[in-house]
Amino acid sequence: MADTAQKAAEKAAADAHAAEIKAQETSDSAEAGERSAAEKKADDAEQKADDARARAAEADAKASSSGELDTVASAGIVAPHVDPATPASDVLALKRGNDPANPQPLPGLQGEPTVRLTRTTPDKPGGPVETMVHEAMVGDYLRAGWSRG
Known part of the structure; x- marks a missing residue:
């Protein structure tokens, strides 16, 4: 009996989730239909710029990463009681x-x-x-x- 109730609860939760997704998709498509061509073009350009910024940040992170943890000194952590060569992730370097x-x-x-x-x-x-x-x-x-x- 409990197993049947559990299955019914899981099915109800799945149905509710599917309904929420459908409602969101319907809302998104209605909103997209109300937008002018210029607004859609601006949104596309903004998305492309955001993607380009993300790629540039990722490339910068890969270029500046040496594979080692930054030290307290190189990370600029103000921790006068800690040796500057201590890794920045060390518990003593954290405030x-x-x-x-x-x-x-x-x-x-x-x-x-x-x-x-x-x-x-x-x-x-x-x-x-x-x-x-x-x-x-x-x-x-x-x-x-x-x-x-």
């Missing part, structure tokens, strides 16, 4: 969170940042990262993974 060196306070906040927050992150070896934030901003930082320190 995992927000470590603001100079957090900008919300407009209109009075006073200096007074709350010290910390966050331990795998991309900053050597201990937790610290920052000082204004009391009104603490909740935002706590939701983003920071802790009171």
